[in-house]
Amino acid sequence: MIHMIDRRLNGKNKSAINRERFLRRFKGQIKEAVTKAVNGRSITDIERGEKVSIPVKDINEPGFAHAQGGVWERVFPGNDRYSRGDEIERPSGGDGAGGNGGAGNGGDGEDDFVFELSKEEFLEFFFDDLELPNLVKTQLKQSMVMKPVRAGFTSDGTPTNIHVLRSLRAALGRRIALSAGPLEELNTVQEQLDELLETQGERSKEVQTLQAIIRELKAKLVCIPYIDPFDLKYTNRIRVPRPTTQAVMFCVMDVSGSMDEAKKDIAKRFFILLYLFLVRAYEKIEVVFIRHHTQATEVNEHDFFHARDTGGTVVSSALKLTKKIIDERYPDADWNIYVAQASDGDNWDSDSPQCRQMLNAEIMPLLQYYAYVEITEGEPQNLWFEYEKVAEQHAHFTMRRIRNPSEIWPIFKELFKKVSARSGA
């Protein structure tokens, strides 16, 4: 007997560690690609892998090699036109006969090296900037709670799951199918017998044979079981991921002239992170985008991040719109409402007290949470001071000033405590 080993059950991820090393080595490039991808994606579409490409020249492993030039003598197969002494134009572009390594096709080496990042790896790179604690990273990456739901019927299962109606219906169908043949036969024989009985006596031989056939057929019919293990149908339950309820997330952003691309990028990360948290906790999430300068409008995601306006800032306009939308579409009895606001802190002086009043009186009681980030390097202005007063009164109001993405996280610390307490309850 020859020495044969079945290795199929051995681990197949022998290369995982080398793959991880590769990712670690090109962290810079990959992170750049991830950042680019995040900017290009909708914030509700973060949990997906991504194709990443790295310039080939960056990942080449160098070695001594010849360049073109000097004298090369090469032998090629498939001569169909040349004879000794013929002269041929040099192929242009360095490709072909004069190139290296047997005239490779298109080997100019300028293509990018493209590969797929998995969803986990993608999030890992995304979180990298934000300096999340590891525990939180795992919580964010883990999939949702599983919940069993009905999914049709199967033909095997536990007795408790027997579906009586379906089982009996199957039994009936089977009985009809199996008895159809004998019944038909029985009917015809019975008719013949009836005819015979009229013409001949009961004792005639033919009558007796027919009666024997009828007995046999009846026995056959009796033998068809009323219910068979084959008929049993069971309710099928499969486990599907299922968070608990529904939430709406309002993204409110100042789009006045002073909000530049970098600030918007920070704001976007902030919104994404909030979204990722909510996705873990709620079955259904709707996102509402409100942008404002002196007036507020509800827009789609693309306009939210990409359109830019000039002019002053009236924050209360956005709050008013938020309130209006909540009243119209998201009754607080049915929805968990979250508001995330990003701004650079500018506001009309007289407007800020009004904002405070609105928040205190009308909006905060409806909300689960209000998170405000001020993306600025300057001194706090009146909006900040007014909001501080709101924060004193409402524990579910947080505010932070941030200058770079790594400062987003502290805001979520508190929120995260809340979310896990809720889902734990």
Next chain:
Amino acid sequence: MNTNTRQKKAKSKKLLSTGSEWSFELIDDYYREIARVAKQFGLDTYPNQLEVISAEQMMDAYASVGMPVMYNHWSYGKHFLSTQKSYQRGAMGLAYEIVINSSPCIAYLMEENTMTMQALVIAHAAFGHNSFFKGNYLFRSWTDASAIIDYLVFAKNYIAQCEQRYGDDKVEELLDSCHALMNYGVDRYKRPQKLSLSLERAKQSERETYQQSQINELWRTLPKRMQEEKSFEENRFPSEPQENLLYFIEKYAPLLEPWQREIVRIIRKIAQYFYPQRQTQVMNEGWATFWHYTLLNQLYDEGLVDDAFMLEFLHSHTNVVFQQPVTSKWFNGINPYALGFAMFRDLRRICEEPTAEDAAWFPDLVNTDWKKTLDFAMRNFKDESFILQYLSPKLIREFRLFAILDDDYLPKLKVAAIHDGDGYREIRHKLAGQYNLAGREPNIQVYEANTQGDRSLTLRHYQYQRRPLGNSVHEVLKHISRLWGFSVKLDSVDEKGRVLLSYECKLEKRGG
């Protein structure tokens, strides 16, 4: 081999199997029959170990240069990613087989293969390649089949230990630099020592201390007693140019730590293990292809396999040995399977059914026992000498080979020879030259290590046919100076020894 005898025989024996499903019992049956036939033909092999693996595992094996054990490095991750990508896109099928030059010789059978393909792999790898590994002189003198797996285990563990002790990044840097010089870690002419795991372990620490003392001596900075002025030539170190760059670095680099020297040594040993494979591609694949063809045809002649088996086998066989003409847009060099297979078949033909031309070209081959002649060819040649010795005019005509001269002093390419009476020898000579490692890889040697002054290292590139170095030279020099610890200079010299061009990588600060 006419059909009559085939049919007669077919009745006398039973088919091994029908259909394409394989099972362990069937593989065993096939293996036994193939082994029996191989023995009749006189193939001498290492014992075999067949391993059944899945496609994913095949990709893993692929990524780590086919070896079952390998140290970890990002470049293997890169290979894995690109293999995975093209496999998933369907752009590429996986290789049917990977075989490892070890004793026992390990051959992988992929579970997705049909029974026919498994039989093909067994014949090709477990008997073709295996006998080549055991017989060919390059493998005999450069590799040690019984020790390689153990050595790789040792290397993997040692490198993992170093990673723990000195950090992943330091080890990775070192490996990068060593990989850049991998092709320059071989003594081309000196026969290397055999590997042995126990010796390797025992000697390792001894070697560390001894080496360090030697280096300390070489690089002593204490002033020596006044000596007579020696001429530069006498004083030069090393006194002869050294072709084995990695060996030189391992032994003489001033600043490497003992563990770093050990890793340089490991890479050098692994490079040496792969050295014969790079020089015997045509022969090795040709030999294996010739034997799977011959062995499976023999099984068919004996009536052990059916027509369906043969059709499937021939389908993949012809795919493998197809040579694209240069005018095709798929052309990608000369297919080593095609050339090698054709040459061994041709060699057998010359022995069995020689023509007048063969008698003139190969007078001592005609009408000899083909098994002995092929065995001799397999044992004593590498690609270059094999082609030089055995490429026949008939094959040159069949392949329609022609030689092109590309001289950058001339405005146009020139057809130097075609498949005619005047051209045979020239083409044969040039094709052989194409497989000469010395022509393919730049010839770079250690010229001088400055032991008296700034400790810089000078390398020399001896130009061959005026061929210049590619741009990667700058990167490679950085790697060398990282290993060496001081500035590194590379002079390109022409045939007369004149320096044409100098590259330099200056290292200002001490330490790598």
